[in-house]
Amino acid sequence: MTIARDLLGKILVTEFDGQRTSGRIVETEAYNGVTDRASHAWSGRRTKRTEVIFARGGTAYVYLIYGIHHLFNVVTNVKDTPHAVLIRALEPLEGIPVMLRRTGKPSPDHSLTRGPGNLSRALGLLTSHTGTTLLGDTIFIADDGWRPRRSDVVAGPRIGVDYAGEDALLPYRFFIKGSPYVSGRKKINQ
């Protein structure tokens, strides 16, 4: 939970085949383990797919949704405690031309890394990266000391988890107010 907030302002970096891309994290969502109906690990569901969420913190969990989009998560807790943080939006920093090529966009705009599906595509993240440690040199979190002002960090309900009942209302989504890269639907936004 605290970790989701602390990740705001940090830099997510991927480096595949010498192509480095990075972006500052401006939006995250926390998934709070077995008590969170919106989490894949809810109620102790532990399967081949979700196994990685039970790993120790600092592990990547990349999940394919709707057969189309990849969603990138960071496993945040100790072994056997399935907490994860979904990275929902970045502000592009390095490797923007590479991102453009990956996404097929002609020019950089706010949609390049806005939304978990777009972001993963821009950084070249695939489900095959699930289980990769973030302590290595292909996918990792960097910190240049930049921090959002405390008054600019906003918490709100998560997106796309309406099926989770009451848990869908929990303020587990954190984002930096005013960033043009923050995603969000029209309903419960900002």
Added chain:
DNA sequence: CTGACGATTCACT
């Protein structure tokens, strides 16, 4: 083995 569906996005009405 079979069927149902999702932590989304994009194009179209």
Added chain:
DNA sequence: GTGAATCGTCAGC
């Protein structure tokens, strides 16, 4: 605002 795309995962038979 609505609906389709598209496939790995999981539950059930």
